[in-house]
Amino acid sequence: MTDVAREAGCSQATVSFVLNQAPGIKLSFETRQRVLEAARRLGYVVAPSAPVVAPALPGRRIGFVVDQLATSPEAMVAIDGLTQASRPLGDLVLVAQTHSDNALEAELIRSFVAQGVHALVYMTIFTREVELPPQIMSLDVPVLLLNCYTADQAIPAVVPSxxxxxxxxxxxxxxxxxxxxxxxxxxxxxxxxxxxxxxxxxxxxxxxxxxxxxxxxxxxxxxxxxxxxxxxxxxxxxxxxxxxxxxxxxxxxxxxxxxxxxxxxxxxxxxxxxxxxxxxxxxxxxxxxxxLPHRAMGQWIIEQLEGMDGAARRYPLVKLECPLVERDSVAPLKTS
The missing domain is CATH 3.40.50.2300 (Response regulator)
Known part of the structure; x- marks a missing residue:
């Protein structure tokens, strides 16, 4: 969607509305055509006008706890990567922000458990080692860490390289x-x-x-x-x-x-x-x-959930590449 938005000269949200044919969104015919033509030019297969049918929801319920959502775009990018990867599986992602408040964090986890989550994702905005609260360590569902890790590596974790x-x-x-x-x-x-x-x-x-x-x-x-x-x-x-x-x-x-x-x-x-x-x-x-590979990190979470068996083990910290995008701000050194 990012590629198509750049090609079509519109926002990613507009591309999402067009490709998913979101009901109740009033977009001009010209805008819709521009998005569809951009997608085709980039080699994506665009289905005809039949509405996109999503799998029946919910499949699994995945709780997503993050300390801050608004300070930077990384959390939303990670959530988008996770939801895009989980949607074809019929999963439902429940998101909560803790504001680094321990009491609120504990209450949110209890709420997720009451809603029958099948897995919990714990994210921090700043990459760091964390000590997880007892409420998380005592859960009987898979727990995965995004942008943070524990010293004992007892929980699968992914961070940028x-x-x-x-x-x-x-x-x-x-x-x-x-x-x-x-x-x-x-x-x-x-x-x-x-x-x-x-x-x-x-x-x-x-x-x-x-x-x-x-x-x-x-x-x-x-x-x-x-x-x-x-x-x-x-x-x-x-x-x-x-x-x-x-x-x-x-x-x-x-x-x-x-x-x-x-x-x-x-x-x-x-x-x-x-x-x-x-x-x-x-x-x-x-x-x-x-x-920053936060979208890929969110997708990685879903991939790991598919293969987790609940056995206790040490998980090597996964570091995903931060690809360099070459544009126009670098030139060969001038020689006098």
């Missing part, structure tokens, strides 16, 4: 001839920031490029932090020629500081982001960035 993602982003800049590469991190207490920094350093070491701590600026994932950090980097006696922004919002601020300084992207400075948020496609130039 952040070290590899940071390494791939930095290597992309190295492959374009850059050797003086800066990075603007997120808050360094977060595992995502730590791991993306490890990947950055690993790529430098692999290419025999000395690590320079002056080229690492800690931010807080915000555009304003990206702006301030970029100004600091430009003020160095020897500024970088490329900047790895560890999320796309940081890259927005980076773009602003570079343009304010009269620098052209990517002619004067190459920039790479991370997360592949919608805005990355609309920056000028379009931002090269990495995809």
């Amino acid at each position: 952040e070290i590899a993602g940071g390494q791939r982003s930095t290597r992309h800049l190295i492959e374009h001839g850059h050797r003086r590469i800066a990075t603007i991190t997120g808050e360094i207490w977060m595992e995502a920031a730590q791991d993306r920094l490890k990947g950055y350093r690993r790529a430098l070491a692999t290419a025999d490029i000395p690590f320079d701590p002056a080229l690492v600026i800690e931010g807080d994932w915000s555009a304003s932090a990206g702006y301030e950090a970029t100004r600091k980097l430009l003020a160095l006696p020897e500024p970088p020629t490329a900047i790895f922004c560890q999320n796309d919002r940081t890259a927005i601020g980076c773009y602003e500081a570079l343009k304010e300084a009269g620098l052209s992207i990517p002619r004067d400075m190459s920039v790479v982001g991370y997360d592949d948020e919608e805005i990355s496609r609309h920056l000028h130039p379009r931002l090269s960035t990495s995809i």
